[in-house]
Amino acid sequence: MEPAAVDAPPANILGALLQQLGVRPEQLVARINQLRARRGCSPLSPKAAYPWLRENPSLPQPDNQSDALAVLTAKAGRCITASDVGWDLPRCRARHRHLDAPGDAPLEALLQEISQGDLMDRRSLLMLTGAAATAPALALLLGPITEASAAPGGARLSDGLVTTIENTVRDLRSMDDSAGSSAGDLTWAIGIWQSTSRVMAQTRGQGPLIDRIQTAYVELSEQVGWMLFDARQHPHAQRVYHTGMRLARECTTSLATQHAAANLIASTAYQAAWLGHHNDAAQLLDISGRTPDLPSAVAAVISDRRVYAAGRRQDPGAVARFRDEALAHAGTQDGRTPWWATWLTPESVDAATGRAWLACGQPSRALPFLTSRVEAVSAVDYPRDRLLAVLDLADTVHKGGDADQARDLLGQAEDLLGRVSSKRVVHRYENLSAAVAA
Structure with a gap:
């Protein structure tokens, strides 16, 4: 007769308590x-307690x-x-x-980590600059590390699931385009990104549905990264952008x-230019523009980002050159405009040009562009864009010496603040108000 099996003694204090309470780790x-x-x-993950x-x-x-x-x-x-x-003891070396x-990172392990963790809890993330910031984008030009293959035990994709994810990305864009994202909106967006990461980890492979979900995931990473950037959570935004680039490295067939990755890289460059990381922005935009067979609308988006980046680094010649490029691409109809590039119009290029001249310290050249932008953008449909346009114009007239008009415009901006959730734009309002008051 065999002896009765005996459970192994718990390895630590928590294990002993769970055994005492009759609770399994999965429970x-x-x-x-x-x-x-x-x-x-x-x-x-059901196995999350085992570590x-x-x-x-x-x-x-x-x-x-x-x-x-x-x-x-x-x-x-x-x-x-x-x-x-035993959780009050000093932590061992950080994992x-x-x-x-x-x-x-290995793609599958990265996606699993994202799906199980809370990105918003990672307060220790630091902003990456230089080679660390641009390497993930540069790697896209070098081709994939390995051929994409189906993950072990991968689930079968359905057209309904992929379509739902695609529509959700568009809904996020529509929600954010108006007023920016509140803390609740951002929590929901990150939850969608994490859940989609789990789907991606289980369904890698080849085929039309795989191509579609990979494209949607890159688009989702761009959108969630932009929302984090707009919330002034810059290191978190950068990690989301980089994750989209990492996925794109294994998507060689679509x-x-x-093209979605090119747009994502251009948004990463816009963030770098906003923060004053001019070399990073220039290199990222160069990589983005080298994507093969770009639709004219996507090339226009990249050129528009180049206009803003040139202004931020105070390069007037480049501002004029990239403005001409953006307008030329925007005026070319090739019938291949992705849904996420439809926002780019000649009026949008004018707005970027005005901001670029303002950043170059040439308010007189910025004034007509930014005046037109304020007149054109709707405070009802797009309060965030309206607020940003009013602040740009207030900054322009203030630098031109008209403090009274600057104060009037700041009054208009204050009326919009309650309708906008963009911490990035609100922070700009506070800085500009302090400068005008001084």
């Missing part, structure tokens, strides 16, 4: 996921730790604190996270994916 995570669902967060149970355990992120302690307290009928499970450098 703990299931209860945590119930709490996360109430906040609109994506669920953790917490090792002999040398990793510690959960702050939100996951709070949720776990709440679940354990409810189950035990007494207060369970961090010290009760390497793929999101710190998405461009170098021109639509490559």
Whole structure:
């Protein structure tokens, strides 16, 4: 007769407590996921608790730790604190996270990490500059690391799922285009990005549906990255952009994916120019413009970004040259305009030109462009764009010596503030108000 099986002793304090309470690790995570669902967060992997149970355990992120302690307290009928499970001890050397450098990460592991973690909890992310900022985009010119292949145990895609993801990306763009994104909107957008990352990790391969979902994921990364940029969460925006680039490295069959990646890189360059990282912006835009077989509308978007970047680095000759390029591309109808490039019009190029002349310290050249922009953009449909246009014009007339008109325009801007959720634009309003008051 064989002896009865005996469970191995728990490896750490948390394991002993779970054994005492009769709770399996998967049950703990299931209860945590119930709490996360109430906040609109994506669920953790059912195996997420196992790293917490090792002999040398990793510690959960702050939100996951709070949720776990709440679940354990409810189950035990007494207060369970961090010290009760050994989570108050000094942390060991920080575990390497793929999101710190998405461009170098194994794609499937990166997508899994994104789908399981809370991006918003990563307060330690730093803005990357120089080679670290541009390498993921440059790698797109070198071709894929490996051929894309189906992930083990991958799920089968349906047309309905892919169409839903595509429509969701468009809905996000429509929502953000008007007034920017509130904290709730951004939480929802990041949740969609994380959930789509999980789908991507399970369904890599080849075929028309794969091409479509890869394109949608790159478009989604551009949109969520832009929303984070607009919320002044710049390191987080950069990691989302880089993740989209990392996915694009394995998408060699679809021109639509490559064109979406070109747009994503151009948005990354716009962020770099906004922050004053002029060399990074120039290199990113050069990479974006070298994408093969660009539709004229996409080439116009890239040239429009070049106009703004040239102004920020105070290069008047480049401003004029890239303005001509943008208008030429925008005036060419080749019938291949992606949905996300329809915003680019000659009036949009004029607005970028006015901002560029303002950044160049030439307010007299900026004035007619920015005056026209204020007159053209609707405060009802696009309050964020209207607010930005009014601030540009206020800055222009202030630099031209007309403080009274600048104050009048700031009054108009103040009326719009309550309708706009863009921290980037609100921060600009505060800085400009202080400059005019001084």
